[in-house]
Amino acid sequence: DAKTTQPPSMDCAEGRAANLPCNHSTISGNEYVYWYRQIHSQGPQYIIHGLKNNETNEMASLIITEDRKSSTLILPHATLRDTAVYYCIVRYRNYNTDKLIFGTGTRLQVFP
Amino acid sequence: ETGVTQTPRHLVMGMTNKKSLKCEQHLGHNAMYWYKQSAKKPLELMFVYSLEERVENNSVPSRFSPECPNSSHLFLHLHTLQPEDSALYLCASSYSGTAVYGYTFGSGTRLTVV
Numbered sequence A: 001d002a003k004t005t006q007p008p009s010m011d012c013a014e015g016r017a018a019n020l021p022c023n024h025s026t027i028s029g030n031e032y033v034y035w036y037r038q039i040h041s042q043g044p045q046y047i048i049h050g051l052k053n054n055e056t057n058e059m060a061s062l063i064i065t066e067d068r069k070s071s072t073l074i075l076p077h078a079t080l081r082d083t084a085v086y087y088c089i090v091r092y093r094n095y096n097t098d099k100l101i102f103g104t105g106t107r108l109q110v111f112p
Numbered sequence B: 001e002t003g004v005t006q007t008p009r010h011l012v013m014g015m016t017n018k019k020s021l022k023c024e025q026h027l028g029h030n031a032m033y034w035y036k037q038s039a040k041k042p043l044e045l046m047f048v049y050s051l052e053e054r055v056e057n058n059s060v061p062s063r064f065s066p067e068c069p070n071s072s073h074l075f076l077h078l079h080t081l082q083p084e085d086s087a088l089y090l091c092a093s094s095y096s097g098t099a100v101y102g103y104t105f106g107s108g109t110r111l112t113v114v
Helices: none
Strands: A008-011 A018-021 A035-037 A046-049 A063-065 A070-075 A084-093 A098-100 A106-111 B004-007 B008-011 B018-025 B031-038 B045-051 B053-057 B064-070 B073-079 B087-094 B108-113
Touching: A008 A018, A008 A084, A018 A035, A018 A084, A018 A106, A035 A063, A046 A063, A046 A070, A070 A084, B008 B018, B018 B031, B018 B053, B018 B087, B031 B073, B045 B064, B045 B073, B053 B064
Parallel strands: A008 A106, B008 B108
Antiparallel strands: A018 A070, A035 A046, A035 A084, A063 A070, A084 A098, A084 A106, B004 B018, B018 B073, B031 B045, B031 B087, B045 B053, B064 B073, B087 B108
16 A cells, blocks of 8 residues: 655644645555545545646645655645644555555644 | 434443444445544554445454445444444445545544443
């Protein structure tokens, strides 16, 4: 399974952009990068995913490097409600199984 | 609500009890998953069901017994648990076989074994 590496914690001022990095140097050509977040004691919430190209939705933007070995999740205007643990995951698939393997994630603290 | 409903939200059980956790989805997904999250630890994948067939069991003790009677329902039967089994148990569903869609998680069942 492709592994990911994230910093354990980050701080961000409210209203500023939060840039969360992730390394996935062993990613395979057909594996997608997913980002989820988990607010305290709730189920993880899907944010965004991508394969090669940069992606944007109403929640965030995902920037994937050309060699696909790393990516950055961008929350353009962080709010206090964005305080959570953010997980970068490479979705593992073979012919009969499909799974998301979570790491330890980055704990993002947004402060006033 | 995410479309994946877990019941009960909270459960306290003794070590000799038998209980079941329930997960239900009406998103048309064909794969369902059980995860365990112990305090200050990452989510651990326990079981994977694809098209109602168990395709993965990650060395989970036999005191946890999953059941998937159809593509919309998933159960986790619990018996003779230990205090270290206290955790948040999360259910998720997805379209297996395509990476286009993400997983949808329920809110979890907070289990306390006394």
